[in-house]
Structures are given as structure tokens and as C-alpha cells.
Amino acid sequence: MPNWKKIITSGSDAVLSNLNVINAVTASAFKGDGSALTGITAGGLGNSNPISMSEDTSATAGNYTSIYGPMQVNSGVTFTIPATSIVKVETF
Numbered sequence: 001m002p003n004w005k006k007i008i009t010s011g012s013d014a015v016l017s018n019l020n021v022i023n024a025v026t027a028s029a030f031k032g033d034g035s036a037l038t039g040i041t042a043g044g045l046g047n048s049n050p051i052s053m054s055e056d057t058s059a060t061a062g063n064y065t066s067i068y069g070p071m072q073v074n075s076g077v078t079f080t081i082p083a084t085s086i087v088k089v090e091t092f
Contacts, residue, residue, distance in 0.1 A: 053077050059085045066090065 008014040051071045059065050061082040067089045073079045081087050 053079055056080070058082070059087050061085055064088070 051067060051069055053071070053073045054077060056078045058080040059082060062084045064086045065088070067087065070091050071089050
């Protein structure tokens, strides 16, 4: 009995039930809320715990950023918010 392998060609509309990648996945966009991701460390703004900025930081131009948790900008550190950005700080 032959052992057939499926081949996905460029431009095809493949439907996969799962995909195992050994190295890295890159794309122009990803969908989903990320709730099932494991083995990653979040960085930058948007953490839901106290934030202490110890080096100069800038919000991304043209973006809306929410910071959850008390925020402290250490002495001598600059937090730059471009004119095209909105930054909202909420303490819970």
C-alpha cells in the first residue's frame, strides 16, 4: 500500500488541523487573543502589575497604549509620548 504525503503548493488554499514548527513562524499578521501561548515573556508596556521605568522609553507613534498598574518613572529617565499617540495609565 503506498504511503501518500500531502503537498501544499504556493497559492493553494490549504486547510490544516494543526501545524508543528521547529524553528520560527513569521507573518504579516497573526489572529487570536494569544491566551493559549506558553513559554514567552511579555515586555514593554501594558503589564498588569507595577511598572518601574529605569531607562528612557517611548510610546509607539500613532498607537493607543494602556498601562495597567502603578507606574513610576525613575529619576533621570524620560518617558516620551509622541503627539500622535495616546497613553492611558490605570491603577487597580
